Structures are given as structure tokens and as C-alpha cells.
Amino acid sequence: MIGKRLKISRVSAGLTQAELGARAGIDEESASARISSYENEVHAPDFKLVCKLAVVLDVPEAYFYAVDDDLAELIMQYHRFKKKNPGSTLLISSAQ
Template sequence: MQSPLPIRLKNARKLANMTQEQLSTKLGFDRSHGTARISQYETGKHAPDYSMAKRMADVLGVPVAYLFCDDEALADMILAAGQLM
């Protein structure tokens, strides 16, 4: 089973109206490699560890659980619950 993280990360970034470059900058990545790193996470070529996933979720304004949820309906509920907090 493939990780849901690449799709969820891209969705969360788009919901936040951020480009890959903007996200990488907010995470403090090196300008020359940051966008490539985000792209690799979104394509599933590389996976972030939990602490990086948590940082990305915080920057994007979503619960970290949303990034790992493999059920679409539950992911929507997690996102909605996170907006109530």
C-alpha cells in the first residue's frame, strides 16, 4: 500500500495557497534545494520523518494526522476538526 502522504501534502499546500518554493522557504530549507525536496515528498520519491511532517503540517495549518490518513472521508473529517481548534 502506498503512503497517502504525497497526495495529502500536495492538497494541504494547495489549500494553503502556497507554492512548493513558499513552503520550503517557510520551513527554512536552503533555497537551492528546498523546492526539489518538497517536490520529492509530493511525488513519493522520498518521505519525511515524523518531525518534518509535523513541521510541514504546522506551516500548512493542518493536523499532522491529515497527512497520514489513508481514508478520504476520514481525512476530510480530520481537516474539518482541525479547523475548529
Template sequence: MPAPIAPVRTLGRRLREARQAKGMTQAELGAVLGLEDENSAAPRISRYERGDRMPDEETMEALAEALDLPVAYFHATSDVLADAILLIARLPMSKQREVLSKLREWAASSKK
């Protein structure tokens, strides 16, 4: 079995994919963090995307907001969980509760 990818690498890959899907450059995304200078904005985002650095909680929230994604998406331990987080986050709260209820039912029945 292959070794799991380090969480910082997973976060970096998802961050890069989300940024590119929004059509943003690293410098543009860095500007969201208040880094107006391209000489500091792009390298900082690049370090996050390569997995060299992990954003702190406040920075992660700003990145997620700029990319219109939930923070949990970037930290999910598998792509299946990440996709589930995206799908659930797009639903209205009433539907989110329904999904959660159904998941609890499935989890309880799988224990039997």
C-alpha cells in the same frame, strides 16, 4: 477491488493539494523547513509530493503547521477519515469532545 494507494503517495497528494490551496510554491513551503536555497527547497518538497520520500516526524510537523492542518490529516487512510479529521480539528475542544462522544455511541450501537 483496486489496490490501496501507498501511504506515502496519499501523503504526497494531500501535501500538494494543501500547498496549492495556500497558494504556496514548493520553494516557499521548503523555506518553512529552513531550506532557503530554491535548489534544495523545491526539489525536497517535490520528492515528498511525488511519494519518493517520506518526511520525518519533525519535518511533518513543520509542514502541517505551515499549512495550518493537523498532521493526522496527511496520514489518514481514507479521504473520509481525512475530511473528518479536518472538520473535527476546526471545532473548539468542547465540541471535539461532543463529537467523540457521539462517535463512541454510534460505534457501540453498530456492534449490536
């Protein structure tokens, strides 16, 4: 799941693989190749690097690890809500 969501986030941010890697602290000479290997799920970034990538891409770390696409979308919606409404609490009704 990390690879797919990493690519979606990178493209949405308008960054090349090299730019994303460099901004996350990866050596510029290998940045593009490493991000490509993560997006293609040849290799997986460690959690520390995922945290750096999340900061650069302005997405929560949990977004990369959610197995379910609907949950990943909810994580992103919550992230956007908290960004627009700092200090607010999102209440979810369980009315049935």
C-alpha cells in the same frame, strides 16, 4: 498519502513548493526539489519535518497519515472546529 495531501494543502495555502520548503526550514536551494519529491512520493519526509510542514500549512499532522480519505476529511473538519471553538468539545452521537 502524504504526497497527495501535501500538494492539496500547499495549493490551498497558495504556496509554491519553494516557499513551503523554505518556511518549513529546508535549505532554499533544495526546497522546491525536496517538496516535489515528497509530493510525488519519491521520498517521504520524516515525522519531524511533517510536523513543521503541518504548522506552515495549518493542518494537523494526522491528516497526512490517515489512510482513508473520509477519515482525513474528518480530521480536517475537527481541526477547523477546534480552531473556531477553542476549549469546546465536539460530541458525536452514536444514535442508530
